[in-house]
Amino acid sequence: MKNWLICIDDTDDIGTKGTGEIAEEIAHLLQQEHLKMTEHSGGCLVTRHQLFVHPDIPYTSHNSAMCFQLESHLDFADIKQICVTHLLQESAAASDPGLAILDMSSSYDISALIAFGQSAKETVKTKAQAYQLATEQGIDLTEHGGTGQGVIGALAGLGLRLSGQDGRVKGQFCLGNYNKGADIEFTVADILANTPLQVVLSDSGKILADDERILLTGKVKAVYRQHMFALLVSRHGSAWVNASKQTLKTY
Amino acid sequence: MDKWFTYIDGVWRFKFDTNSYSASREAAKACRFFVEDDEDEQTDDHSQSCFNCLYRRWGLNCFDCYKKVGTS
Structure with a gap:
């Protein structure tokens, strides 16, 4: 089995389903798929990571990313397909969803990811910076509508979760x-x-x-x-x- | 609502800081548009508080009310 870290951001709008709820639904769908292959499935709690609030950042109302860890036999293609299908189905029309998926058994610079996450709590980051870091670290980072600005928070959320010192647990x-x-x-x-x-x-x-x-x-x-x-x-x-x-x- | 908000640069800005729970609760009690946001985004244990409202947008110092803008 492999461990995956999955984070989404910028999927909602005022009055629509929240990003945390969508993250929980994706986690549930992935666990259901995983259970088709095995009898055991651990729970995956979603963590909420607060990012910078600044006039230059187009967040809806609070600018937070939602992250969870998945332990599964599923391969990357299946995981991504489930994530993307649900994001496209549930994200608000006016949102700018981003999705980050990290294979935790891969070789990546955890310090660089944590630094990006911490920086995204205090400064305005760009999509270019997010994509560059994701490419360097072998992280699958994709956008799924609107401006795709959510890729910044999705990558930052991974880093903050990896820090082990950030976030509230959803629910x-x-x-x-x-x-x-x-x-x-x-x-x-x-x-x-x-x-x-x-x-x-x-x-x-x-x-x-x-x-x-x-x-x-x-x-x-x-x-x-x-x-x-x-x-x-x-x-x-x-x-x-x-x-x-x-x-x-x-x- | 002017007791709690100031119109600045096209938005209604809460006059107080993020620790002003009494003012936030008073303003929400007087507001007919108050709607509770997702429970995970709330920052006040007292439910009816502008800090917990769906229509607040957090900023550098506190929040702006977007419902009030729509009705001004």
Whole structure:
């Protein structure tokens, strides 16, 4: 089996299906195809990577790229066909979709990709720069409508995901009866056993032990840190509490 | 809405910064066009907040309201 990193950007418009939802759908379609060949399929969580917001960048409302990792027997041609077919079907008419696919077993300069991603959070990048880096690193980078400007974010998203230190995880997580409304305490072990999350991290980056207790309040959302899907928590008095949307906005 | 927005260079710009949750919630409560954006793009735990609105577009300092432009 091979590992692939897939990222899309600039597929939506105000009032249309979001890029994150389209990424999740593509991940699901790829997993379904993969399951035709084998019984096992791991989940692929989508991460959202915030890019630069600047008047010179034609984003819709927030300029974020969506990325996921796929472990599969599928070959490149099948993966790309599924991605492109769904992008063409679901992207907004006024959007400028870009798609980046990285074979993680190939030889590529991870530092160069991370640097591009980090730079795209602070400066305006061009399509020419994105295509040049993709060519140098053997990454399949393609545009699928409009100006194709989304190739910049798609490549940047790959780099940011590879950094292991960027992004929020799309969606929210359910634990037992928690989503009935009232705040409930769980141990770290319970949280890790009942979600796809890999770690509970304090806001200073410390990994919490399995027996630590966490008070869950509001929506349970996660971030991508230390190359793991992490529940972020902070101290409120004597209790650890999951991070609010206000806290997560900088991730 | 002028309490919360200023018309600058053809767009209605939120007068406050990204941490002004009270102002963002007040403005959304007073707005008949408020529509919640995708949950993953929200930055305020209080749902009805301009920070969570489908019609806001983030900029260098805060956001511009695109619905208000369409109705001005």
